[in-house]
Amino acid sequence: MALDKEEMSERVIAIAEDLIEAGGAENLKARTIATQAGIAVGSIYNLFRDIDDLHRAVNMRLLGRLGDAGASAMAELQEAGVTDTRQRLLALARAYAGFVAAHPASWPALLAFNRRQLPHAEPDAYEARLSALLQIIARVLADGRFGLDESRLRIAARTLWSSVHGIVTSGYAANSAGRQADETWEQVELLVAVFIKGLERGGTFDHAETAPS
Amino acid sequence: MALDKEEMSERVIAIAEDLIEAGGAENLKARTIATQAGIAVGSIYNLFRDIDDLHRAVNMRLLGRLGDAGASAMAELQEAGVTDTRQRLLALARAYAGFVAAHPASWPALLAFNRRQLPHAEPDAYEARLSALLQIIARVLADGRFGLDESRLRIAARTLWSSVHGIVTSGYAANSAGRQADETWEQVELLVAVFIKGLERGGTFDHAETAPS
DNA sequence: AGCAGAAAATGAACAGTGTTCAAGAAGAAT
DNA sequence: ATTCTTCTTGAACACTGTTCATTTTCTGCT
Numbered sequence: 001m002a003l004d005k006e007e008m009s010e011r012v013i014a015i016a017e018d019l020i021e022a023g024g025a026e027n028l029k030a031r032t033i034a035t036q037a038g039i040a041v042g043s044i045y046n047l048f049r050d051i052d053d054l055h056r057a058v059n060m061r062l063l064g065r066l067g068d069a070g071a072s073a074m075a076e077l078q079e080a081g082v083t084d085t086r087q088r089l090l091a092l093a094r095a096y097a098g099f100v101a102a103h104p105a106s107w108p109a110l111l112a113f114n115r116r117q118l119p120h121a122e123p124d125a126y127e128a129r130l131s132a133l134l135q136i137i138a139r140v141l142a143d144g145r146f147g148l149d150e151s152r153l154r155i156a157a158r159t160l161w162s163s164v165h166g167i168v169t170s171g172y173a174a175n176s177a178g179r180q181a182d183e184t185w186e187q188v189e190l191l192v193a194v195f196i197k198g199l200e201r202g203g204t205f206d207h208a209e210t211a212p213s
Numbered sequence: 214m215a216l217d218k219e220e221m222s223e224r225v226i227a228i229a230e231d232l233i234e235a236g237g238a239e240n241l242k243a244r245t246i247a248t249q250a251g252i253a254v255g256s257i258y259n260l261f262r263d264i265d266d267l268h269r270a271v272n273m274r275l276l277g278r279l280g281d282a283g284a285s286a287m288a289e290l291q292e293a294g295v296t297d298t299r300q301r302l303l304a305l306a307r308a309y310a311g312f313v314a315a316h317p318a319s320w321p322a323l324l325a326f327n328r329r330q331l332p333h334a335e336p337d338a339y340e341a342r343l344s345a346l347l348q349i350i351a352r353v354l355a356d357g358r359f360g361l362d363e364s365r366l367r368i369a370a371r372t373l374w375s376s377v378h379g380i381v382t383s384g385y386a387a388n389s390a391g392r393q394a395d396e397t398w399e400q401v402e403l404l405v406a407v408f409i410k411g412l413e414r415g416g417t418f419d420h421a422e423t424a425p426s
Numbered sequence: 427a428g429c430a431g432a433a434a435a436t437g438a439a440c441a442g443t444g445t446t447c448a449a450g451a452a453g454a455a456t
Numbered sequence: 457a458t459t460c461t462t463c464t465t466g467a468a469c470a471c472t473g474t475t476c477a478t479t480t481t482c483t484g485c486t
Contacts, residue, residue, distance in 0.1 A: 005434090024329060030473060040436045042475080051473065112325045116237060152403075159380060159400040166379020167372060187372040190365075194411030201410045218463090243444060253465045255446080264444065428486090435480070443472060451464070456457100 009047045009057075012037050016058050017106065025109040028055060052117070059110045062103065063129040069095045070136055085144035086196055092137060093164045093188045100168050111169070137161055146199040156199070163191055222260050222270075225250050229271050230319065238322040241268060265330070272323045275316065276342040282308045283349055298357035299409055305350060306377045306401045313381050324382070350374055359412040369412070376404055 015036050019027050028051060034041045048054040073095040077088055100107050114126065138157040141148065148156060167187045228249050232240050241264060247254045261267040286308040290301055313320050327339065351370040354361065361369060380400045 026329075029471090031471095041473090042437065043435055045474070046434065108325075108328045112321075112328070115321045115325070116239075155396065155399055155403060158396075159403050162380040162383045162400065163376035163404060164379070165383060166377070167375040170375045170378060183368065183371075186368050187375065190368060190372050191376060195407050196411070197414045198407030198409070198411035201414050242442095244442095254444090255465055256463080258445070259463070430485090431483085433480105433482070436476105436478080438475105438477100440475080441473095444470095446469080447465105447467100449465085449467105451462105453460100453462075455460080 005047070008037070008039070012044065012047055012054065013057050013061065016054050017061065020055070020058060020109050021103065021106050024105050025055060025112065052113075055109070055113055056117075058106070059113060060125065060129075062106055062110055063126065066096070066099050067129055067132055069099050070133055074136060074140075083143070085140060086192060088140045088143075089137075089160070089192045089196070090189065092140070093168075093192065096164055097168045097184065097188065108169070134158060134161055141199075144196070144199070148199075160191075160195060163195075164188060167191065218260070221250070221252070225257065225260055225267065226270050226274065229267050230274065233268070233271060233322050234316065234319050237318050238268060238325065265326075268322070268326055269330075271319070272326060273338065273342075275319055275323055276339065279309070279312050280342055280345055282312050283346055287349060287353075296356070298353060299405060301353045301356075302350075302373070302405045302409070303402065305353070306381075306405065309377060310381050310397065310401065321382075347371060347374055354412075357409070357412070361412075373404075373408060376408075377401060380404060 012033060015033055016028055019029075019032060019036075030041050030044055030051060033044055033054075037044075044051075044054070048057065070092055073091045074088065077091055082088070134154075134157050137160055138153050141153055141156055141160075146156075167184060225246060228246055229241055232242075232245060243254050243257055243264060246257055246267075250257075257264075257267070261270065283305055286304045287301070290304055295301070347367075347370050350373055351366050354366055354369055354373075359369075380397060
């Protein structure tokens with residue numbers, strides 16, 4: 001008739017996206033989805049195994065967009081002929097910060113979802129999309145010629161990513177009160193500046209003396 | 214009779230703590246609490262306004278313990294006569310990482326809870342306990358003599374905290390699969406090393422050229 | 427066109443959840 | 457003793473995700 005099975009899935013995902021964005025993951029109710037999509041509650045379970053499965057589909061889209069945002073930020077700089085490592089890293093960080101700000105409820109929902117699901121499931125696709133992001137960072141770091149081997153490059157990229165992630169998310173968490181949002185950006189700038197300076201001064205990074213307890 | 218109102222609250226909080234640790238926030242069911250505490254479901258609502266209110270009480274305890282862990286880690290180093298900035302920061306980071314590892318379900322639950330509650334409520338007590346942690350870091354940084362003024366000291370401390378937080382949490386999230394947990398520690402070591410080197414080389418940190426869009 | 431068989435959509439029913447509140451029990455004060 | 461207050465109780469309510477027998481719709485064949 002009017003809508004293919006695939007089309008209906010897309011539509012339901014779009015609705016789910018709006019619901020999550022409007023009120024977090026706990027706002028993703030089966031009956032609300034059914035009403036807004038003009039179908040019965042049971043029909044949702046013909047398209048998705050779970051509500052969690054639906055949430056996963058929404059998260060996939062989100063991760064895809066985040067990857068696009070990062071890649072297109074790099075493409076912009078490439079086109080403008082900017083090769084400075086600092087500016088590149090800041091552009092990536094800004095892409096991430098902008099993305100989180102643009103999805104103030106969906107992104108936390110994704111993070112919480114991941115933590116909840118990890119104990120049992122296969123993180124295949126998630127990790128795949130995430131390591132694509134990490135490789136963008138690793139490439140920028142490699143172009144910076146800090147004399148890092150393959151292994152340290154991977155770790156440095158992961159460190160930078162996780163750090164920016166921590167700053168942006170806990171910054172977002174703290175800004176609803178009185179704290180200003182641009183303090184987050186000051187932190188990002190400090191991190192990137194200090195990171196580059198530290199790597200330049202670098203030399204060898206010995207990590208033997210203080211082992212994890 | 215046997216138990217004071219306060220005592221019963223303590224007991225319920227302890228039970229709630231176990232439940233959350235055992236199965237996350239969604240395992241904190243009213244009827245389970247009532248059964249385990251030997252009271253009726255309704256009685257819970259005489260002790261706490263909400264289940265969320267109970268969760269908040271649990272989180273308060275958690276934050277208190279985290280603060281204690283940080284403070285006692287510093288006291289240990291103080292007693293051993295260690296004043297090296299790197300070792301101090303690593304000790305703090307290790308205290309945090311150890312704390313997260315010791316509360317693999319409660320800590321994520323606290324983070325998710327905070328994100329969910331922020332839109333409307335007063336984060337008074339939370340922020341208070343958190344800024345106590347930040348001041349520990351700030352003091353270590355001040356002792357490092359990097360020539361940072363009050364404002365930059367605060368930002369640097371926050372940056373470091375958020376970064377370690379990001380590394381530890383997303384490291385924890387990724388380790389359940391094949392990834393090894395000590396890669397997290399490599400990242401922390403890299404971060405701290407690079408941070409200190411960057412600050413030493415430091416000079417002025419201009420942040421004017423790349424403003425947040 | 428008619429018809430059998432497969433596939434998909436339906437919504438009532440089920441087992442949970444947090445929360446409320448009239449009724450009863452217990453305690454305190456006079 | 458008796459009154460008044462306070463605390464405790466668990467049945468009841470409104471809501472949740474999920475299932476599945478039933479009905480409807482679509483598909484392929486004669």
